[in-house]
Amino acid sequence: xxxxxxxxxxxxxxxxxxxxxxxxxxxxxxxxxxxxxxxxxxxxxxxxxxxxxxxxxxxxxxxxxxxxxxxxxxxxxxxxxxxxxxxxxxxxxxxxxxxxxxxxxxxxxxxxxxxxxxxxxxxxxxxxxxxxxxxxxxxxxxxxxxxxxxxxxxxxxxxxxxxxxxxxxxxxxxxxxxxxxxxxxxxxxxxxxxxxxxxxxxxxxxxxxxxx
Amino acid sequence: xxxxxxxxxxxxxxxxxxxxxxxxxxxxxxxxxxxxxxxxxxxxxxxxxxxxxxxxxxxxxxxxxxxxxxxxxxxxxxxxxxxxxxxxxxxxxxxxxxxxxxxxxxxxxxxxxxxxxxxxxxxxxxxxxxxxxxxxxxxxxxxxxxxxxxxxxxxxxxxxxxxxxxxxxxxxxxxxxxxxxxxxxxxxxxxxxxxxxxxxxxxxxxxxxxxxxxxxxxxxxxxxxxxxxxxxxxxxxxxxxxxxxxxxxxxxxxxxxxxxxxxxxxxxxxxxxxxxxxxxxxxxxxxxxxxxxxxxxxxxxxxxxxxxxxxxxxxxxxxxxxxxxxxxxxxxxxxxxxxxxxxxxxxxxxxxxxxxxxxxxxxxxxxxxxxxxxxxxxxxxxxxxxxxxxxxxxxxxxxxxxxxxxxxxxxxxxx
Numbered sequence: 372x373x374x375x376x377x378x379x380x381x382x383x384x385x386x387x388x389x390x391x392x393x394x395x396x397x398x399x400x401x402x403x404x405x406x407x408x409x410x411x412x413x414x415x416x417x418x419x420x421x422x423x424x425x426x427x428x429x430x431x432x433x434x435x436x437x438x439x440x441x442x443x444x445x446x447x448x449x450x451x452x453x454x455x456x457x458x459x460x461x462x463x464x465x466x467x468x469x470x471x472x473x474x475x476x477x478x479x480x481x482x483x484x485x486x487x488x489x490x491x492x493x494x495x496x497x498x499x500x501x502x503x504x505x506x507x508x509x510x511x512x513x514x515x516x517x518x519x520x521x522x523x524x525x526x527x528x529x530x531x532x533x534x535x536x537x538x539x540x541x542x543x544x545x546x547x548x549x550x551x552x553x554x555x556x557x558x559x560x561x562x563x564x565x566x567x568x569x570x571x572x573x574x575x576x577x578x579x580x581x582x583x
Numbered sequence: 584x585x586x587x588x589x590x591x592x593x594x595x596x597x598x599x600x601x602x603x604x605x606x607x608x609x610x611x612x613x614x615x616x617x618x619x620x621x622x623x624x625x626x627x628x629x630x631x632x633x634x635x636x637x638x639x640x641x642x643x644x645x646x647x648x649x650x651x652x653x654x655x656x657x658x659x660x661x662x663x664x665x666x667x668x669x670x671x672x673x674x675x676x677x678x679x680x681x682x683x684x685x686x687x688x689x690x691x692x693x694x695x696x697x698x699x700x701x702x703x704x705x706x707x708x709x710x711x712x713x714x715x716x717x718x719x720x721x722x723x724x725x726x727x728x729x730x731x732x733x734x735x736x737x738x739x740x741x742x743x744x745x746x747x748x749x750x751x752x753x754x755x756x757x758x759x760x761x762x763x764x765x766x767x768x769x770x771x772x773x774x775x776x777x778x779x780x781x782x783x784x785x786x787x788x789x790x791x792x793x794x795x796x797x798x799x800x801x802x803x804x805x806x807x808x809x810x811x812x813x814x815x816x817x818x819x820x821x822x823x824x825x826x827x828x829x830x831x832x833x834x835x836x837x838x839x840x841x842x843x844x845x846x847x848x849x850x851x852x853x854x855x856x857x858x859x860x861x862x863x864x865x866x867x868x869x870x871x872x873x874x875x876x877x878x879x880x881x882x883x884x885x886x887x888x889x890x891x892x893x894x895x896x897x898x899x900x901x902x903x904x905x906x907x908x909x910x911x912x913x914x915x916x917x918x919x920x921x922x923x924x925x926x927x928x929x930x931x932x933x934x935x936x937x938x939x940x941x942x943x944x945x946x947x948x949x950x951x952x953x954x955x956x957x958x959x960x961x962x963x964x965x966x967x968x969x970x971x972x973x974x975x976x977x978x979x980x981x982x983x984x985x986x987x988x989x990x991x992x993x994x995x996x997x998x
Contacts, residue, residue, distance in 0.1 A: 478721030481757035485715045569697045
């Protein structure tokens with residue numbers, strides 16, 4: 372037993388996982404509460420053992436609920452005994468097995484959330500009540516948006532089918548794009564559209580089309 | 584002395600609670616943000632400017648908005664990101680999120696100059712499109728903020744306050760925050776405030792368009808001065824205690840723990856949050872020692888945390904009554920409670936329930952008379968009287984804006 376104590380970010384660094392994950396484990400009862408001394412919470416080295424055991428249990432595809440049951444029933448000594456028994460199975464790191472809520476880079480969940488909201492709306496609008504004007508308007512928006520946002524997953528359909536997008540820059544002026552575009556071309560096209568908007572400031576009146 | 588940590592303190596009006604009947608107690612949570620230690624090292628900013636170009640923005644307003652946007656661009660540096668979205672009933676991404684290099688800044692300004700007024704107001708999609716840009720560009724340690732400006736009522740697409748506020752909260756939880764700017768008298772102040780409150784940002788009422796550039800810069804200063812991001816309070820609160828958090832903060836309650844989402848905190852800022860607790864007679868005395876923890880993120884990889892306790896004790900009713908209360912705390916609380924009631928009453932007044940609004944505010948004035956100055960009482964009485972008559976749009980907006988300032992510990996604006 373050692374008396375070395377770590378701050379949460381030190382523990383995270385030693386275990387090779389994020390501070391967020393440690394918090395999450397504590398909240399979910401996979402890890403015990405740390406000890407508080409004044410302003411900070413301290414984590415003794417037993418936490419490292421516990422994190423390692425959690426990792427191995429996750430690697431053996433045990434559900435979180437069962438891991439919690441096991442972890443909360445073990446003393447620190449039992450954790451070390453278990454570690455000797457529990458084989459190092461796969462290469463999965465703790466991070467890869469985190470639930471969606473906790474994993475990934477900041478903004479990823481937000482992005483998914485927004486995409487879902489906007490998709491719901493598309494479904495609603497296109498199913499709609501036959502309000503053609505609105506539907507067209509919306510499609511036009513969406514395509515205009517896609518001309519900027521145009522992510523490969525949004526535009527790539529069947530790989531060997533050509534998808535063309537027609538963007539009306541101004542009455543009588545159109546731009547035709549074949550999707551998917553590579554990122555460099557995409558950003559150049561973006562600049563072209565932006566520039567065209569300055570040169571030809573009137574709003575597009577005609578709808579734009581995608582032909583497969 | 585410069586403080587380096589994020590601190591939390593708990594205080595209550597009294598420590599004693601009655602063992603004969605349920606007792607109401609006021610809990611004050613005081614937060615202090617760490618002081619910025621390195622002024623040259625401000626956080627990276629990932630901004631989306633979402634600008635209303637609906638028909639009503641035409642002319643002076645739009646020109647000031649453009650000026651404001653250009654000013655903000657001048658403050659951003661090569662490490663920062665910015666996206667430009669304009670909306671009316673259509674959404675246009677003028678620029679996806681890009682680094683603010685000198686070259687890009689020049690091009691962005693050109694784009695801004697080209698903005699023209701259009702049709703109706705699809706606030707939701709404009710806002711979400713801006714949020715999408717910053718969500719995609721977000722990195723660890725960045726401050727991701729959408730600045731949403733409008734002068735009108737959202738009248739295309741989803742416009743419901745609760746729903747939009749809920750979206751704002753979901754996005755905030757994944758580091759995408761929202762500040763809102765209402766220009767003139769045509770927007771819905773309750774909607775914009777709710778979006779900012781739940782979105783972890785700030786709300787601004789801009790009465791005169793010529794103030795837009797100044798207010799945009801103010802928001803920018805708020806961003807660069809942030810020393811603690813995504814501040815959260817976790818307060819142990821036994822299930823049988825009824826609670827109410829004042830000030831419109833986002834809260835979640837689960838497993839005996841109340842979580843309050845505070846958003847980002849400015850260097851050295853002190854923030855007071857008030858709870859009204861209704862404590863029954865049958866709580867296990869051990870549960871009357873309540874712990875509150877605070878968490879916040881500093882520079883990348885740096886985490887702030889602190890914790891404190893408050894303890895209540897059962898006593899005979901007469902002892903509860905005879906112990907002196909913390910009068911200063913009650914004065915601070917009264918200010919917030921009156922402002923909170925004023926905001927609620929303003930909502931009623933807007934809906935035409937003038938008598939209800941008037942009655943509600945009067946009751947709160949009377950209840951708090953001990954703790955407020957004569958002048959304050961007169962001001963609120965005046966507001967309450969105007970509610971009975973029906974208010975002008977300018978009066979509604981000004982009264983609401985003042986109430987927002989008081990509820991959220993915002994500094995008074997210099998005119």
